[in-house]
Amino acid sequence: MSILHISQHLWRTHIASILFCIIMMNAEANRIMPNVQEYFPDIKGDLTKVTWAHAVNNKELFKKALADKLMMLEADVVLGNKIGSTEEIPIMAHPPSTTSELSLEDFLSNAITANSCGVKLDFKSIEVLEPSLKILQNHKDNLTFPVWLNADILSGPVNSTAQPVDADKFLSICARDFPLATLSPGWKVRYGAPNITSGRYEPEHITSMKEALARNNITQPVTFPVQAILAAQSIDTLPDLLKMSSINDTTLTIWLSEVEAINITQLKKLIDIVGKNRVYLDLPESIMDQLSSSTPRVAPTTSMGLVVGVVLVAAASYFF
Template identity: 35%
Template sequence: MCPSGPHRSCLHRPRQLGRHQPPGAEPTHGAACSRRAGHKRRRIQGSSGLRIRSAHMIEADILQDIKSNQPIMAHPPQNESDITFYDWLNEVLKSDKGIKLDFKSLEAVGPSIKLLELKKEYLNRPVWLNADILPGPGGTTSNVVDAQRFLEMVDSFIPGAVLSLGWTTSFSRDQDNYGYTWEMVKQMQELCKALQNTITFPVRAALLPASFLQLQWLLQQSERYTLTVWTGKDDLYSLDDLLQYRRHFDKEKIFYDISEAHRTIVKKTTGSSQSQS
């Protein structure tokens, strides 16, 4: 996954991807059910794989359906849905919102990208392509999407998309949780250094306290890099830890996918920025 800011670098502007989110936009999520029920628009907006990201982005999880051999909107452990990516995309393109696609399996990437390619004339909006391509703190390798193959697929079809490249992680309330290690951030830099895309790195809020120097170093490697801070439903994290990042990092380099109450507090905290907004 790559940057916490949906704008391309000045060296390589996005192709057919028009409007970008403003710096510091804070995404929020809404959820829903997955089964067929009532009006088609309601079904799609209520699919389990869809999350509304504030006024800016619509986010959806994508799996490859074994039975139909096509991408569907679903989030593990739920592996079934009657909402196909094709139907979802057609409905979402009626709005003016950006799109973030969270790929839960490599098998879904190719077919989904081909559908996006067919609709590229309508993609005058931010397009984020997300996958966990490395194991992270407490994360397993079983849910990792193959990094090289994922990057090859998305680059061959949509070189202008924002890449959201992350680590698999876990969080436990009953034991200490370590942060993103030097090895983890250096592995990510090795994968991303040759890319031309803008990149945002999704990082788990509960793991930030032990990751300050590592993430600071990672952002310093390229102007194309940003962070997107997110939190799990049952995670425990300190608002002070978020404010620490806000105060010492360029605020245009950090996006927030956290509770509305915490986003409001964070936004009111002056951060480091060459261009304050």
């Protein structure tokens, strides 16, 4: 073989190696966490069957969520101190608390070891976001379960005056630093005493959210958390949220923190319009019973293998 042929062969090999690296880099950039349907095949695409644990901000609640075989663990992230330390880091706590026995690092490590549930991280300030995403980046190769990044980024109904997390900062930082996850951008809503009995997501609320996502070039999966009482009165506006050509995977997460008066008929109608393959229901059990008493929820079998309750309980005691 002549020197010329050898040089050409080496050059082609070099070019092929470069192209392979580029392809692999693009694949990594476009990779996302498994979605809920993939990770929990037993729900057969029916997102209303997903079960939830809330405010999993300490070790005991984490253990209980595993023992109860709940599918998605929601936890709050703030800047604060782990008990026994003065270092300010992302911890699991709900404002106004700024101390916790569980750091975000601990929470993720235990979720990785369990490998039986997804996580929804609720960021309470923009300041905690970047250090939290650095921790997620450090663990990204082991995050083989659904990961959601949640924040209330816009003012919503009914005449909410609570300060939301900065929308553009939240969306742009998430897209830049952790495009693998599902985003969960919501609205600050006014609810509680007196209980909300009327109000809705107006067209301007929908438009503002869609504009924020478009402005920040969001293409990763998005689920929109909407308060159930308001959602039941918004069947003419909420479906429009799911019509974004730049985002392939959009869903609603209908939530309610306490049992309150709600129009069950209208809520059922909204679910039917959107479809059970695009609606999560994070609701009190009594309301779930009214919505779907004939459709029991399922215990999770993840795509990583069969999860047995005894193993979960044993694993929970091992983690801590």
